[in-house]
Amino acid sequence: xxxxxxxxxxxxxxxxxxxxxxxxxxxxxxxxxxxxxxxxxxxxxxxxxxxxxxxxxxxxxxxxxxxxxxxxxxxxxxxxxxxxxxxxxxxxxxxxxxxxxxxxxxxxxxxxxxxxxxxxxxxxxxxxxxxxxxxxxxxxxxxxxxxxxxxxxxxxxxxxxxxxxxxxxxxxxxxxxxxxxxxxxxxxxxxxxxxxxxxxxxxxxxxxxxxxxxxxxxxxxxxxxxxxxxxxxxxxxxxxxxxxxxxxxxxxxxxxxxxxxxxxxxxxxxxxxxxxxxxxxxxxxxxxxxxxxxxxxxxxxxxxxxxxxxxxxxxxxxxxxxxxxxxxxxxxxxxxxxxxxxxxxxxxxxxxxxxxxxxxxxxxxxxxx
Amino acid sequence: xxxxxxxxxxxxxxxxxxxxxxxxxxxxxxxxxxxxxxxxxxxxxxxxxxxxxxxxxxxxxxxxxxxxxxxxxxxxxxxxxxxxxxxxxxxxxxxxxxxxxxxxxxxxxxxxxxxxxxxxxxxxxxxxxxxxxxxxxxxxxxxxxxxxxxxxxxxxxxxxxxxxxxxxxxxxxxxxxxxxxxxxxxxxxxxxxxxxxxxxxxxxxxxxxxxxxxxxxxxxxxxxxxxxxxxxxxxxxxxxxxxxxxxxxxxxxxxxxxxx
Numbered sequence: 320x321x322x323x324x325x326x327x328x329x330x331x332x333x334x335x336x337x338x339x340x341x342x343x344x345x346x347x348x349x350x351x352x353x354x355x356x357x358x359x360x361x362x363x364x365x366x367x368x369x370x371x372x373x374x375x376x377x378x379x380x381x382x383x384x385x386x387x388x389x390x391x392x393x394x395x396x397x398x399x400x401x402x403x404x405x406x407x408x409x410x411x412x413x414x415x416x417x418x419x420x421x422x423x424x425x426x427x428x429x430x431x432x433x434x435x436x437x438x439x440x441x442x443x444x445x446x447x448x449x450x451x452x453x454x455x456x457x458x459x460x461x462x463x464x465x466x467x468x469x470x471x472x473x474x475x476x477x478x479x480x481x482x483x484x485x486x487x488x489x490x491x492x493x494x495x496x497x498x499x500x501x502x503x504x505x506x507x508x509x510x511x512x513x514x515x516x517x518x519x520x521x522x523x524x525x526x527x528x529x530x531x532x533x534x535x536x537x538x539x540x541x542x543x544x545x546x547x548x549x550x551x552x553x554x555x556x557x558x559x560x561x562x563x564x565x566x567x568x569x570x571x572x573x574x575x576x577x578x579x580x581x582x583x584x585x586x587x588x589x590x591x592x593x594x595x596x597x598x599x600x601x602x603x604x605x606x607x608x609x610x611x612x613x614x615x616x617x618x619x620x621x622x623x624x625x626x627x628x629x630x631x632x633x634x635x636x637x638x639x640x641x642x643x644x645x646x647x648x649x650x651x652x653x654x655x656x657x658x659x660x661x662x663x664x665x666x667x668x669x670x671x672x673x674x675x676x677x678x679x680x681x682x683x684x685x686x687x688x
Numbered sequence: 689x690x691x692x693x694x695x696x697x698x699x700x701x702x703x704x705x706x707x708x709x710x711x712x713x714x715x716x717x718x719x720x721x722x723x724x725x726x727x728x729x730x731x732x733x734x735x736x737x738x739x740x741x742x743x744x745x746x747x748x749x750x751x752x753x754x755x756x757x758x759x760x761x762x763x764x765x766x767x768x769x770x771x772x773x774x775x776x777x778x779x780x781x782x783x784x785x786x787x788x789x790x791x792x793x794x795x796x797x798x799x800x801x802x803x804x805x806x807x808x809x810x811x812x813x814x815x816x817x818x819x820x821x822x823x824x825x826x827x828x829x830x831x832x833x834x835x836x837x838x839x840x841x842x843x844x845x846x847x848x849x850x851x852x853x854x855x856x857x858x859x860x861x862x863x864x865x866x867x868x869x870x871x872x873x874x875x876x877x878x879x880x881x882x883x884x885x886x887x888x889x890x891x892x893x894x895x896x897x898x899x900x901x902x903x904x905x906x907x908x909x910x911x912x913x914x915x916x917x918x919x920x921x922x923x924x925x926x927x928x929x930x931x932x933x934x935x936x937x938x939x940x941x942x943x944x945x946x947x948x
Binding site for chain 2: 370522525526528529530533534535537539540542543544545546547548549550551552558562668
């Protein structure tokens with residue numbers, strides 16, 4: 320969990336334990352702070368958690384293994400549609416989430432392998448183009464598979480998806496404690512999503528600091544050399560694609576349950592690019608950076624939406640720039656500044672063993688015996 | 689003497705160019721075997737065929753009595769052959785220690801599931817890999833740079849790190865592609881000591897080198913390639929006096945007499 324401390328670098332470097340607790344506390348009370356600004360903000364937080372999961376999954380492919388994937392949202396779509404098919408009135412199937420979510424993850428992993436197999440020899444630009452095409456193919460399938468047999472219900476999407484029901488407890492319903500305190504379901508979703516995020520962080524971190532993570536890093540740095548030390552680059556790349564896709568699939572399933580509705584337009588190319596932007600912005604290859612990036616870039620447009628209009632009205636008496644335009648403008652500006660000032664992201668990736676305390680401690684221990 | 693590697697009539701063509709033509713050579717267990725020749729003689733091509741980077745057009749490579757798979761670098765490493773590169777190819781953004789740890793990949797077994805569950809075996813293996821990697825860094829003499837990102841190491845240390853990474857795959861045959869290239873006299877001397885230590889510890893060494901002094905002093909036997917053909921194979925003292933070799937190095941290729 321040391322990466323957590325890095326989410327606030329100025330404190331994390333000196334007092335990692337303190338920084339860690341600050342992060343944990345923030346994660347726990349975030350919705351309570353958000354509610355002060357209105358329920359919308361809790362909803363935004365919920366979506367932010369989903370984006371964090373997506374960013375973590377994509378980071379595994381792009382940041383760890385160095386495989387540029389511009390169609391990552393397709394796995395999100397696979398997870399979401401799996402959930403929609405198997406837990407909604409659309410086919411009148413209502414399986415519980417603990418069956419549907421793993422199935423969605425499994426299908427997404429399979430989709431990852433299907434994407435991975437033909438692109439094994441590709442790198443960089445070429446890989447990006449193929450993955451971009453893959454993402455679009457999945458979206459177009461979702462859009463058009465309502466004819467001749469209606470599978471996806473086309474552009475209308477699938478409605479009335481079952482919410483998450485944990486041990487018979489429907490978390491989409493508010494919980495009443497006593498007479499006058501009700502806990503909104505948005506809070507419940509937040510904590511469920513947070514649990515998934517925490518689990519993702521733990522799992523991804525374990526992978527990163529293992530022979531698999533090192534093999535990915537080796538392929539990223541120099542594929543030929545990776546082969547020369549005996550890494551089976553084919554298997555390792557497929558593993559990266561499928562594991563990365565798994566996170567997308569789980570996030571997709573949660574998204575479907577949370578939203579209660581899926582349609583192809585949620586899975587456009589812009590979404591893939593948005594997730595990629597998050598990890599580039601935050602710090603590719605670094606878990607803390609990726610999370611911070613996802614949170615920052617989910618919050619930014621919403622803040623704009625709520626701030627830009629009133630501010631403009633106050634200053635100019637009318638709205639000159641639409642928040643949506645402003646969002647693109649500022650996002651582009653942020654990216655350009657980022658590339659100029661901090662090309663490796665807000666919290667750059669570092670080598671795990673480049674932390675002196677680990678190595679010095681180890682070396683001293685070795686020397687003593 | 690036991691034969692470790694037996695290359696039989698290895699041929700490799702690139703379009704119309706025959707880079708290796710019927711090259712046969714035998715490397716014995718425990719020796720330092722040199723492979724020399726003028727630029728473009730086919731030394732690196734032989735390396736690439738041996739380590740599975742290229743598929744040969746003819747001939748076979750028998751290692752430890754079994755034929756090496758061609759075009760499958762990871763299986764060649766698994767069989768016990770490790771290599772370094774003429775132009776150093778480290779994992780630039782990883783630390784020295786991580787580079788060597790990555791080298792242990794093929795000799796470790798933890799699968800994704802055991803890693804995700806952090807089983808006791810996976811943890812124990814990870815600990816052993818870290819320990820072994822530190823040992824290897826010490827072995828090549830750069831343990832104080834364990835936490836240095838490899839692209840920031842000095843040139844000579846990068847070479848040593850690449851050797852440590854190759855040794856991490858626990859090879860029986862270590863193939864070094866021009867390890868002394870670009871080194872100064874001190875660094876070359878230290879490299880010579882390192883190669884001798886490695887050989888002394890039971891690893892057979894195949895050495896491609898331009899530095900004739902180093903090769904003559906270090907190798908037990910050597911082969912000379914010229915235009916893709918083996919023109920000599922013997923102990924250094926004999927090769928040195930071989931007329932074809934002298935001709936190849938001094939020019940006047942074609943008839944050995946013309947060079948004299």
